[in-house]
Amino acid sequence: MPAGKIVKALSGFYYVLDGEQLIQCRGRGTFRKDKITPLVGDEVVYQADNDKEGYVLEIKERHNELIRPPIANVDQAILVFSAVEPNFSTVLLDRFLVLIEFNHIKPIICITKVDLLEETAKKEIDQFIEEYSNMGYPVLATSSVTQEGIDVLLPYLHGQTSVFAGQSGVGKSTLLNALRPELELKTNDISQHLGRGKHTTRHVELIHIGDGLVADTPGFSSLEFTDVEAEDLTFCFPDLLELSESCKFRGCLHDKEPKCAVKAAYENGELPRYRYEHYLEFLQEIRDRKPRY
Structure with a gap:
């Protein structure tokens, strides 16, 4: 079966680039059943009815994905x-x-x-x-x-x-x-x-x-930390992550914990003030997030 990459999705059609050939495809009904939506950037297997039209049959494993933009x-x-x-x-x-x-x-x-x-x-x-x-x-x-x-x-x-x-x-x-x-x-x-x-x-x-x-892209339509947990946040701040190796407690959230290297760096002016203040703002936002059921 031929394979390619989806380079555009518009009005229910997926445009698959295979070499220099662009095939306009629809998704098979099984994608709707499995609640999988083909995305731009997907590596796919497709079946072509002719040299211009076909169907996406399989989506290969993704390295990552964004939802908004898709x-x-x-x-x-x-x-x-x-x-x-x-x-x-x-x-x-x-x-x-x-x-x-x-x-x-x-x-x-x-x-x-x-x-x-x-x-x-x-x-x-x-x-x-x-x-x-x-x-x-x-x-x-x-x-x-x-x-x-x-x-x-x-x-x-x-x-x-x-x-x-x-x-x-x-x-x-x-x-x-x-x-x-x-x-x-x-x-x-x-x-x-x-x-x-x-x-x-x-x-x-x-x-x-x-x-x-x-x-x-049309841009990020949501900038909420929907899937980010409090424990994940330090890993998204590489400068804080490096400092956190010197924190006394493993899993330190750099908020109210004693002997926190991140707080010390902030207080000593070794860290841009806005970075730590934004971290605390985001941490509180995650804590205040309504739980999902």
């Missing part, structure tokens, strides 16, 4: 955050980082619109770049207008399946257009009334950029 087998997430319009937000970035780390996807932070920065704001953004770089994250400063950082981002996409994620209005589609101008993806300016952009991407689709695949 995509599977992602190697890395390019977390796109604008320096301004909308303003850079560490709490929103940390929330994205937790969700990406929890799903065992490599995060790369991409700060856009740096050409719009005034001198004082540039120093602040440079400080954030240094701090997140020290945490071990690749951080890129880019501008789709001046092309700054575009040539640095491109090698990161080499041979990878990447998802571009971030709040609306930060310039995801504009960035993709800069990477591959012939895409001509639709973009919208930020709303001056709402202070954020409108979603311009309506479905998930994998597109070729260089020899990598990139997903332009």
